[in-house]
Amino acid sequence: MTTKAGYVSIVGKPNAGKSTLINAILGTKLSIVTPKPQTTRKNILGIISSETSQVIFVDTPGFIKPRYELQKSMVNNIIESIQGTDLILILFDVSDRDNIDFFLSSELIEIIKVQKKPAFLLINKIDLLKNVKDVLPLIAEFSKSNLFKEIFPISALKKANIEDLLKSIEKYLTDSPFLFETDIISTQNDRFFASEIIRERVFMSYGDELPYSTEILINEFKEREKGKWYISADIIIERESQKKIIIGTKGEKIKAVGEIARQNIEQFIQHPVYLELFVKVRPKWRDNKSVLKSLGY
Numbered sequence: 001m002t003t004k005a006g007y008v009s010i011v012g013k014p015n016a017g018k019s020t021l022i023n024a025i026l027g028t029k030l031s032i033v034t035p036k037p038q039t040t041r042k043n044i045l046g047i048i049s050s051e052t053s054q055v056i057f058v059d060t061p062g063f064i065k066p067r068y069e070l071q072k073s074m075v076n077n078i079i080e081s082i083q084g085t086d087l088i089l090i091l092f093d094v095s096d097r098d099n100i101d102f103f104l105s106s107e108l109i110e111i112i113k114v115q116k117k118p119a120f121l122l123i124n125k126i127d128l129l130k131n132v133k134d135v136l137p138l139i140a141e142f143s144k145s146n147l148f149k150e151i152f153p154i155s156a157l158k159k160a161n162i163e164d165l166l167k168s169i170e171k172y173l174t175d176s177p178f179l180f181e182t183d184i185i186s187t188q189n190d191r192f193f194a195s196e197i198i199r200e201r202v203f204m205s206y207g208d209e210l211p212y213s214t215e216i217l218i219n220e221f222k223e224r225e226k227g228k229w230y231i232s233a234d235i236i237i238e239r240e241s242q243k244k245i246i247i248g249t250k251g252e253k254i255k256a257v258g259e260i261a262r263q264n265i266e267q268f269i270q271h272p273v274y275l276e277l278f279v280k281v282r283p284k285w286r287d288n289k290s291v292l293k294s295l296g297y
């Protein structure tokens with residue numbers, strides 16, 4: 001039996017809904033989602049296998065002009081993903097509809113052109129439109145650019161039009177043996193996802209810029225008693241003064257963060273968890289190549 005397989009990269013500006021989309025496609029919460037832009041920092045693979053085909057979706061960080069080393073690594077992740085892909089899904093947030101020209105002349109579009117990879121445009125968040133027909137003139141305008149093989153209006157959040165999208169993706173897979181075992185949905189381990197779940201909670205729990213100065217480092221991830229996991233993690237921050245904000249009055253804030261993160265990790269790994277959080281200061285870690293390397297960037 002001939003099988004098909006291929007990589008599909010999900011790219012776009014921060015907050016466009018890329019991680020929500022990969023979760024919708026996989027039918028499970030794999031990639032963290034927050035209302036804050038620049039949530040995703042590393043590429044996350046999500047694999048769907050059927051009898052005859054295997055699609056490896058890659059959720060990438062939002063494309064930005066990098067200002068410090070962490071962001072450079074994020075942009076490199078996007079470019080690497082585009083270089084190795086069979087098809088690109090580029091998301092456009094419908095709330096940006098007044099800036100279509102800007103989008104079409106963006107650096108990300110330039111990269112896609114240079115790499116000569118087939119791309120679909122996904123106009124996301126159509127649930128936000130008062131009238132769904134309002135998307136038609138946008139489709140017409142995007143079509144004129146001749147940049148996209150197909151254009152889909154979708155709602156990643158409401159899972160609208162995802163089935164049609166998946167059917168069209170099939171056409172871009174090539175004859176190939178499966179690239180991964182059929183029973184795995186991602187390549188990262190539970191330790192990575194635990195750190196992401198804690199980071200998601202930090203992004204949700206602290207205001208404004210603070211989450212951008214944070215990173216999570218898992219120190220221990222082990223089965224302490226049969227079926228019960230002990231996880232110890234550092235919340236890394238940049239300045240001593242951020243410590244008391246993270247911890248909160250009498251430690252209440254960090255306790256609440258740990259409580260919800262623990263529940264979410266338990267749901268993800270399907271085991272009871274004991275989670276301990278510590279706060280560590282690493283001055284300017286976002287611009288320090290060796291610290292970034294130790295954090296997997």
Ligand SMILES: Nc1nc2c(ncn2[C@@H]2O[C@H](COP(=O)(O)OP(=O)(O)OP(=O)(O)O)[C@@H](O)[C@H]2O)c(=O)[nH]1
Pocket residue numbers: 012013014015016017018019020021032033034035036037038039040041060061062063124125126127128154155156157158
């Ligand atoms: N209304 C609506 N909101 C959406 C939709 N898709 C995503 N969102 C919301 O948009 C915000 C950002 O979603 P993410 O999936 O984290 O976006 P992202 O593109 O992965 O963002 P980065 O990782 O920061 O690049 C979240 O609050 C989502 O709930 C959608 O179809 N409709």
Ligand SMILES: [Mg+2]
Pocket residue numbers: 018019020031032033039040060061062
């Ligand atoms: Mg994301």
